[in-house]
Ligand code: AMP
């Protein structure tokens with residue numbers, strides 16, 4: 001098969017790596033890819049949001065399957081366009097990707113179908129929102145922009161003043177553009193967070209092994225929120241009993257709800273969960289694989305990924321058994337100095353071999369570029385995901401951190417407490 005992966009981060013590198021293990025893959029393309037992906041697949045000069053470009057490329061190169069990994073092309077209808085052109089595509093259509101691209105939609109869906117989540121109100125007017133917040137008078141309170149906001153659209157306000165600032169910057173200054181036309185004001189809930197990715201063809205849902213993301217930039221969950229600074233799998237809080245409860249109260253009700261709404265969800269559905277004292281609740285849905293969750297989940301997959309993708313696309317996931325390795329995995333993200341704020345690009349990375357790898361670990365490239373043969377430079381906020389498996393989580397973490405110690409670039413920073 002000829003497969004095209006859309007995207008350019010560490011998640012896409014982990015997908016490319018797993019696809020390469022399949023004997024069914026004859027040719028692998030990635031658009032636009034990155035420095036590390038270029039060692040494993042043919043990188044195509046095409047932006048991830050180029051929908052007509054993806055259709056044209058897939059037709060011209062007789063692509064058998066397109067894997068659309070990032071949120072924005074999914075929300076913009078890339079899968080719809082591919083399917084209409086007769087090209088098999090993995091990922092939800094835009095009318096199902098809305099589960100991630102509109103928090104108002106997802107919150108209202110959960111309310112309608114009794115799926116546990118934090119209580120909330122929706123506002124399209126800042127004045128009414130502020131009156132509500134004042135009247136509620138409970139802090140912290142959570143303010144969320146409705147639409148996609150590069151993972152920055154959630155503000156946890158410890159006081160009225162900060163909530164007011166959040167509402168103003170989202171609804172009036174439009175810091176997230178149209179994504180801020182509506183907001184969700186939400187009750188603050190607490191508990192350990194768990195990420196669960198699941199394959200679904202719209203009718204059948206098969207959860208993958210669980211994982212734990214570390215979203216804050218600095219150790220001990222200090223500093224700004226990021227896309228994710230590291231992950232471990234499995235998530236130690238996600239016991240079998242919790243998994244069973246989530247399946248019954250959250251996962252199956254969600255795909256049934258989407259079916260009833262005439263928006264069957266096909267692809268990877270990501271459940272961002274919080275295990276509260278009142279049971280597991282949904283913090284957010286994503287319509288795609290997580291980054292850097294994928295980097296610890298897919299290495300544990302034993303079943304041929306191509307078989308799973310084809311079963312999802314054909315709507316016959318019920319006929320497939322999916323097997324996972326018992327070995328835990330850990331991923332430590334090495335980020336550019338300054339990330340998640342402004343950072344420099346083009347800094348030379350040392351410690352990697354000519355394929356951008358290192359013995360003893362797997363390096364998933366996130367923001368890198370190849371400069372000359374076997375030379376890599378930084379090209380993004382999150383630069384590398386240094387990943388390892390082990391017979392215990394401690395062993396996996398030890399291997400990953402041993403890898404990190406051998407790699408350097410100017411200003412590099414990483415968390416020292418992943419998995420702790
Ligand atoms: P999201 O972008 O929706 O994943 O939110 C980012 C982070 O904000 C989550 O991982 C949580 O840690 C936190 N968060 C979101 N909603 C709530 C809530 N209702 N209560 C407490 N924390 C929240």
Ligand code: GLY
Nearest residue numbers: 227228290291292
């Ligand atoms: N790591 C969180 C996400 O992919 O949304």
